[in-house]
Amino acid sequence: MDFIKEKAPPVREDRLKACNAFGGSCCQLAEGARKGCLNGIKRTFAQTQGCQLNLSMAILNTLRNAVIIIHAPIGCGGGSTAMAGLTKNFQKLRDAKAPGLIWLNTNLDESDVIKGGESKLREAVLYADREFRPSAIIVANSCVPALIGDDLDGILAQLQAEVAAKIVPVHCEGFKTKIQASAYDAVYHGILRNLVDVREEYERVIPDELEELAENYRRSKTVNILNVSSMSRFDEDELTRLLRALELNARFMPCYAHPDDFETVTEAALNVSICATHDDYFVGHLQAQYGIPFVLRAIPIGIMNTNKWLRDIGKFFTIEDRVERLIEAETRELEKALAPYREALRGKRAFLAGGEIRVLANATALVELGLEVVGLKGYHYDGFGDDFLNDLDLSDEVLFNVATGQPFEQSNLLERLKPDIYVGHTGGNVWAAKQGFPVYPIFGQTVNYMGYNGVFELARRLTRLLKNPVFNRNLAANTRLPYFEDWYKQDPFSYIDDSPAQSNG
Amino acid sequence: MSQPLENRETFHHLIKQHPCFNGDAHFKYGRIHLPVSPACNIQCRFCKRGFNKWENRPGVSRGLLTPTEAVEKVAQALELCPEITVAGIAGPGDTLATDDALEAFEAIHHRFPSLTNCLSTNGLLLAEKAERIIAAGVKTVTVTVNAVDENILPDICSYIHYHDQYLTGINAARILIAAQLDGIRRIVSLGAVVKVNTVLIPGVNDHHVGHIAQTTADRGASLFNIIPLIPQHELQEHAAPTCHQLNLAREAAEKHLTVFRHCRHCRADACGIPGKGLDLAEKLYDQPLNTFSHG
The missing domain is CATH 3.40.50.1980 (Nitrogenase molybdenum iron protein domain)
Structure with a gap:
């Protein structure tokens, strides 16, 4: 990847052939992605979007x-x-x-x-x-x-x-x-061009071998974890805890970092992205320009994904045995802690909305806790979602809506699916709450989601939330929603025009 | 900053033996100032660089040394005064305007690795040369910052010469301030301890000293030193600050940075233990050398 000489990065429609309009089952989505038919789909009517x-x-x-x-x-x-x-x-x-x-x-x-x-x-x-x-x-x-x-x-x-x-x-x-996620590339592009700065190295007049060894050792044990808009301080603490158990030193950027921190971004052995949607541009460039390898396959939400994330890192540092021992100890503890919550969560129906990778990873976590996922909504969809979609153990009929914003489609979907809980971002939560569904944020700066602790935290909070949904029921009973009754009877995806994709296919 | 703790640790260890950074060391340890930098890239209105034997103030030296001569001078000085722990270059021009100072430091560091190399500069080229400065064994840096407001600085600095451009007034001020602040940040991030010198000019920057200390502290500076104006050159008619004015300025700065109170306005070829009042330069230079220090 090398766009760094350009003033502005390419948009995601061009670079990743990302799609932002789709309605259908996960099965159809996977098929469309395989055939490369998603890029041309359009909306004939759209609400404003971020x-x-x-x-x-x-x-x-x-x-x-x-x-x-x-x-x-x-x-x-x-x-x-x-x-x-x-x-x-x-x-x-x-x-x-x-x-x-x-x-x-x-x-x-x-x-x-x-x-x-x-x-x-x-x-x-x-x-x-x-x-x-x-x-x-x-x-x-x-x-x-x-x-x-x-x-x-x-x-x-x-x-x-x-x-x-x-x-x-x-x-x-x-x-x-139209793909809002192009913003990640735009920001990283600015950072890469102006803040990442590799210092010119002068040979020291008197070489200090000990200091050099110490420095090299420090670098070989340092991992950059990229936390764009997806990681709370508590998540950072949890991931630090896990990596420290492997004797690795974690640094977090770019969110809440000091601009000067980017000067030393290259002084690390590995870049770890927790979400390909966010970081592929940044880690791709750091590898191309400075030769720093990266892993970006997994987001450590849910037990399976956290295991996968740790194994990826373990494989790079060739400490697979230690990672397995850590995973074994952590999951054993976690299972014990989760036992009291499993009964309350079993069979509850959930709808998820958020970024593509985030919803798919969260869906995995919910399925692990015994919930049933009835529908998913992603802001956009591109090739990075395929792996997650295949890993996810869902029935083929589960609906997937690709929409940046577009609450009218979501309202219709929720009316049909009637989930027990809605898990989404701030902008969408409000509409679901007014429709009478208990809501839980898919990401919040005060919530721990990641790592093994995060799974426990998720179970604990969901249990408490599901215990009493009366608040939202009352809210719905006293709120007038902006859509006609008629709209709920129509196909939620009636404004998605996939004819260009069909004719190409 | 990214590594404040580590810096603080180096800081204590370093300044314990530096007579211009530490009040106790001022009476125990010695320093030698080497006049190797011939040219300056800015012009301060109070500064008249000169070469003579009699004036006792920054900017004056007996003459110039080449980098090779400077190493020899350090060897001689160490024989005369073994308490010397610091080799500094502070003039008579700016240490970074030419390569002489860095070459001298590289040679000194090679021969006397245990000496702390200390550099004074106006900061205009500090950011650009930071890596080379550190590589040459420089551990303490003094930057003279007389104002961080582009409206005040033109009254103190009349022009700068920056990358083949002659700049005056507010444009010069903006570039100098930007370069100084960026330079301090950069050299601190590479592990140096930075002292900020401010020449106190009543009526020009006396109300501004606290602001200078705050801004430079944000950039990682560790110490602050206020030098009372010696009225000369363009500011010849200007009054030097009184003790009271000096104290007020020190109090304002002390809210943000530790203030060093023992500064003696050394010459650029001073040598010896500053707190003992004895200068060995007379013995060191047979021929009257002509210099100016910004230390």
Whole structure:
């Protein structure tokens, strides 16, 4: 993979042939993926969906000691206000002195659209540096300057000599892609080009062999774990615990990391991604440019996936025996702890929504706990999901909906499937809750999901939630939903047009 | 920063024997300043570099040494004063504007690996040369930061010469501040201990000292030293700070960084134990050498 010389990364539609519209059974999805028929499917009607800039903000806002400048009309990035409190608290879990979220908007108006927004950007960058003295100034490009052709990279390159912070342009214009996950590539592209920096090595006048050996040993035992938008502090603690048992040292990035941490990202033996949707671009480039190998097959959610994740790492460091002993001890403990919960969870029906890898991994965990998965919704679907789909022990009729947002399809599906619990992200949870289903977040900064601890935590919390669903029933009884009764009687996928894919196939 | 703890550990071990970083060491251990850097890439309004024997202030030296001569000078100085633990280069120009200082350090480090090499700079090229500085055995770095506000700095620094560009005013200030802050961050991340020097100029940056200390502390600096202005050159008509002003500035800085209070405005060819008041330079140089220190 080598896109690093380009100013902006390719979008996922092109790079991974990702699909964002599909409705049908898992079996049909797997078949469509095998034949390569998913890429052309479209919606003839669509609700609004999250744009690339929004998701980019979700990652960039977490960086400690950075100022985010959104080069856009005033509305863009407004969502950041909602994240300010969260970001600050979770930054402080990593560094008590972290200043929290600082973001600026260049406030482009009509006349800037005609005359260009360069001067406002310049002013904003100089102001950010003088006022906050951050380690990095991240400039997110939006639709307007991209359409009028502001030379973002040119201006910023010129400004770099005048500011102490490292300037990071991020090209995350919303109009460029329908696959929101392209944001991960956009952010990583900015980081790779501007923050990852391999130091030039001068030969020491007096070589210190002991120090060199110590340094090499440290590097050979260091693992970068990539935690993009998917890992809470408690998950990090759990994974650190597991890796420490293998005498490996875990470093977490990019979320909640300090911009300077990326300077030493190459001083590690292995990159471990927990989700291919997030990280394949980053680890692919680190391997191509700096020769650091990676593993990205498994996400450590659920017992089977955690085992697989540990085995992948064990195989790389050739410590398979130790890994097996660890897995054996951990699972034995875990089974004992899970026993009291299994009865309450058996046969409960669950619907999951979230990123493709996340829902499939979570589905595995729920199946392991004895729940029945009745439907899945992924934000998009690409080749990375195939393995998970094949590993998942589901009946062939389980429905899979590929949709970024699109709550109207979800409402219809839920009305038909009537699950006992809905597991999804913040934006979708609210609609399910109003329809009367108990909801559990598929990811939360306060929840532990990963590792063996995470499985226990999941069982414990689900049991408590399922004990009494009255709150949501009352909520549904007192809420008016926006859809006509008529819509619930129609096929949920009636606006998905797969004729282009069919004619190609 | 990524490794604050490790830095703190190196810090204590290092400064115990450094007379310009530690109040106790100031009376026990010696240092030699080697005047090897001929040129400077910025012009401070209070700075008049010179070569003579009589003036006792930064910026002045008896003359220049080549890197090879500098190593010989260190050998002689160690015979005269075995308490010397630090070899510093602080002028008369900027240590990074030319390669002389780094070449001298490489040679000194090769011959006297136990000496702590110490470098003073205005920071303009610090980030660019950080790796080479560390490789040459430099463990302590002093950066002179007189302001971190681009509106104040033009009153202190009249021009900079940066990558073949002559820059003045606010543009020069912006680039110098950016380079200094980035340089401090970088050299600290490579394991050096950084002391920040600020020349206290009443009416220009006296209200700004706390801000300088805070900003540089954020970048990883460990110590702060306030040098009262010696009025000369363009600021000849300017008043030097009073004891009270100096104390106020030290108090403002102390909120953010440890302040070193023993600075003696050494020359760029000073040698000996600064706390004992005896300078061996007279014995070291037969011919009156002409220099300036930024240490």
